[in-house]
Amino acid sequence: MTLGEVLTILALVAVVAARDNDCKFRQFSDTSSFVCECSASHCDVIEEYTLDEENFVVYTSGKRGFRLDKDEMPIRNRPTPNIPDTSITIAVDRSDEYQTILGFGGSFSDAAALNLYNLSSDVQENLLRAYFSSDGIEYSFGRVPIASCDFSTREYSYAETPNDFDLEDFQLAFEDINYKIPMIKRASAMSSRPIKLLGSAWSAPGWMKTNGAMKGGGRLKGLPGGEYYKTWALYLAKFIEAYTDFDVHIWGLTTGNEPTAGLFPDWDWQCMYFNPELQRDFIKLDMGPTLHSRGHQDVNIVIMDDQRIHLPEWADVVIEDPLASQFVSGIGLHWYMDFLVDGSRLNDTHHAHPEYFMINTEACQGYLPWQEKVVLGSWERGESYSHNIIEDLSNWVSGWIDWNMALDTIGGPNWVGNFVDSPIIVNPDQDVFYKQPMYYHLGHFSKFISPGSVRVGSSVDRDRLVEHLAFKLPDGNMALVVLNRKEFSFPLHIYDSDVGCLNAEIPSRSIQTYLWKSPSSTSRK
Secondary structure, X not given: OOHHHHHHHHHHHHHHHHHHOOOOEEOOOOOOOXXXXXXXXXXXXXXXXXXXXXXXXXXXXXXXXXXXXXXXXXXXXXXXXXXXXXXXXXXXXXXXXXXXXXXXXXXXXXXXXXXXXXXXXXXXXXXXXXXXXXXXXXXXXXXXXXXXXXXXXXXXXXXXXOOOOOOOOOOOOHHHHHHHHHHHHHHHHHOOOOOEEEEEEOOOOHHHEOOOOOEOOOOEOOOOOOHHHHHHHHHHHHHHHHHHHOOOOOOEEEOOOOHHHHHOOOOOOEOOOOOHHHHHHHHHHHHHHHHHHOOOOOOEEEEEEEEHHHOOHHHHHHHOOHHHHOOEEEEEEEOOOHHHOOOHXXXXXXXXXXXXXXXEEEOOOOOOOOOOOOOOXXXXXXXXXXXXXXXXXXXXXXXXXXEEOOEEOOOOOOOOOOOOOOOEEEEOOOOEEEEOHHHHHHHHHHOOOOOOOEEEEEEEOOOOOOEEEXXXXXXXXXXXXXXXXXXXXXXXXXXXXXXXXXXXXXXXXXXXXXXXXXXXOOOOO
C-alpha cells in the first residue's frame, strides 16, 4: 500500500468519525423542528474550540438545522466597524461589569434518575456525558429534592415516626441511596467542573404539619422557635449530613419549594406553607442557628424558591431583618408566572439587596393544564428557555437551573400525573433518548459561560431584533450569546474596541454563542 493510499484511508476514517459525532436527526410529526437521537452506539458531541488573536469561534443552533455546530472566522482588526445599514451591530463594553455567574444546571429528581436507570449502561453513560462531560453542555448546578416531590413514584419522607423530635429514626429513602446519589456521583466523576448541589424540600413529614399530610397545603405546627420548627431545621441538617456520609456535599439549601403553594388545601402534591414573615423567623430562630451549630455554616441558604411576582417584597421582609440576613446567601426564583411581571422586579430586588445573589431554581415546559406535555422537537420551547435566561441574567440573576434532567415520553413518572416536558426525553423501549431543542438552547449558556464568568455591557444599534448577553470568561476571553426569534436572518457585526470587529450572520430562528480571545488572556481548549 502506497503512502497516498494510506493517507486517503486515514482521511476517510476522519470523515466517518466526524459524522459519528454529529446529530442523528429525528423528526416527529406535527412538530416545528427535530430532536437528536442518542443510543449505545451513537450520540452527538460538541466540538471543542481553541482561540487565537486572529479568529473568533461561533456555535450555532437553529430551527431548520444546526445543533451547536462550530465555525471559525477571522477578526477584522479595524478601529471601528464598517458595516452596511441593513446589518445589526452589537457593541461589547468589557469595562462595564455586572454580576458573577454561579452556573447552569438541572435537577436530580427521582423521575430523572429512574429514567436514567431504565436505559442500558452504555446509554446511561451517554446521557450523563451529554449533561456533564466536556463532550456535552457541562452543567455545573444540580438541584436535589429533599425526600419526595411530585416527580417521584410515591410520597415519602426521611422521618416517618410521629413525635420523633430528635429524629432518632431519620434515614434516607431507597430512592436516594439507589438512584439519586449514584447518579450524582457518576455525574461528578465525569465533570471537570465542581457541581453545586442545591437541596430543596417540598414538605415536612405529615406529622409535623397542621393538615397531617405532606400534600394538600398546610404549615408546620406551632410557631418559629417551637419544637416543630426546630425539628424541621434538624431534618434539613440531617439531610446534609446523610449525603455527606456518601461523599456527596451540599452547596446550598432553599427554604422550601414554592411555599405559597401551601395556601391551597386541595393541592395534589407535596407542599408546605410559609409567608415571608414565617420564613424570616424560621431562618433566624431555627434553620440558621441549627446549621451553624452543626458545622454547616458554609451551606448557602436560598430564600423564597418561588415566583418572581413576590419580589422585591419577600426579600425585603427577610433580608432587612438583621438576624435573619446574616444566615442568607441568595434568593431563589421559579419562572412559571414570569408572564405576569417583567424583569424589572429582579433589577429592583438586586439594587435593594446587592450583596445577595439571585438564581432561577426551577423551570419546565408543558406545565399549563391545556398544554401538550411532551412535544418532541419543539423549537419554540427552546426559544422560551433562552429568552427567559437572557431576561433573567440581564436583570442580575446569577444562575439558572432547569427542572427534571430526563423524563419519559409522557413526561413522567409523576405520582399525581403532573406531567411536563424535559430537555432530554427517554424512550426505554428502544433504549434511546432524544435531545430536545431545549437541551441545545441551555447548552449555549451552560457549556460556554462557565462559573466565575462576569456579565459585561452589550448594546445593539437596532433594538428588539435580537436578544443578547456578553460575558468576560474566567480566563479573560470573551463570549456573547445572541438569540434571533425572527423569521429572517441578519448580517451581524460584533464590535469589541480592544480586538476589532467580528463579522458573521445569525440565521432565522436561531441561537449563537460567539467566543473570542482577549489581549493577554489564556485560551481554553
